[in-house]
Amino acid sequence: MVRTRIAPSPTGEFHIGGLRTLLYNWAYARKNDGKFVIRIEDTDRQRYVEGSEQRLLEVIKDYGLNWDEGPDIGGEYAPYTQSERLAIYKEWAEKLVKEDKAYYCFCTKQRLEEVRKQQIEKKLQPRYDRHCRNLTTQEVAEKLSDNVAFVIRLKVPENEEIRFKDEIRGEIVVDSNTLDDQVLIKSDGFPTYHLGVVIDDILMEITHVMRAEEWLPSTPKHVLLYKAFGYPLPAFIHLTDLLNPDGKGKMSKRYGSVSARGFLDEGYLPAAMLNFLMLLGWAPSNNQEIFSLAEFVEVFDIKGLQVKAAAFDKTKLDWMNSQYIMKMTDEEFAKVAIKFVSQDVSDDLLVQIAPLLKSRINKFSEINEIAGFFFSEPNVDESLFIENYQKHLAIALEIITDLENWNLENLNTKLMDKVKENNFKTGDFFMDLRVAITGKKFTPPINDSIIVLGKEKTVARIKRVLK
């Protein structure tokens, strides 16, 4: 049975790249009738952020995704929070020590720093000098009984080729001599990521480890650990990192929000975000662009995963989002829009203006800019008017005031009749009307807007301009 997982740390907001990793893991489990697991890796108590775990779970739900086992719902392999599994890590690590695959290290932080400094001065690679690697059992026992602070380190074998297969990159070979004796258990008794992740993936029977490319360099250590514990390797799949829009460096806050929540707050639709994300680093063979979640699960295939890191270009995201917005019903549109409108407006009004806005916004945060004049009376800058605008407005006012059947078709014909009758330039006439009503030169169709706005408000706005 396929079992995938994501293992986020509660250290802040959930990163958009993490959401993509989650999406692939989720889809792969769904496609293969497997299980998708969320495990909280909270072994760094320094960086722990209160409440972030809760927010993480919430944002995943808000994106419309779910999980089969996790810290909140439990499961067969509970607990799913690493800080609740400390005894396991300790036991497993001590077993490694007994088998001479790991060792106690009593070096102080100061000594470590000193060693590192000297290595750098001598232009050597900074790494642990294995000072404690060959302590006698006697020495270890003494220090332990003296309560000297310690860590447990992995005894990386010498002169060994470590091999593993990445499902999308092929075989990767690393010389064990380039590896440091990784700390497994920290002096506070918590495991490091490397220990925790391997033990839990073994215990939780994770079959496919799909994670970001940044983990690739530490995978050899994990391979060593799997071997040391005597378990077979899972399938490793290293997903490309997400790069900044200019392709320079891992995606950072410098170019805007990078949190999964942030994009929702900006007015991107969950389905559009997911659709955009699935195509960043994965492609189907048939060039299809728009995918529902269900379709994605249907066609998702590890073979389509990219090996080259992708730049996160918001331009295409905006287009993608606009596609989803245009497909919404007016009611769906209103339901989302109301969360972004800065004033109190009725649901009914939003449903009415929805058809005028759907093709005009890329994301919902733009709604006040494009539709603000529906919600409150705009300021009108007279310099926007064309010469002799009073004449245009006076005529329009007359027509609108006398209009009996308040509907678009009627308004269109009556207005156009007058335009022809007076030999106005159509564009100029409507531009003046537009500016008087909205205060802007770029707006939804003006007659449609007038119909929604109603006679009373329209008349008042024209009169206000005419004084």
Next chain:
RNA sequence: GGCCCCAUCGUCUAGUGGUCUAGGACAUCAGAUUCUCAUUCUGAGAACUUGGAUUCGAAUUCCAAUGGGGUCACCA
């Protein structure tokens, strides 16, 4: 710097030795429709990093250079 990964239009990508005068999408530009803007439609420009090797034939295989990314913690 050591180690690891990678390299097709500006961006996301299709492409697994001949059908590639390299396809699609976004973006850009031009045109059509239109009361503005947008939508929609039509069209255009735009790429195989370089150098070797293998082969009758290479975007596709191999090697090297160059370039980009990642990683080198008692963080994940």
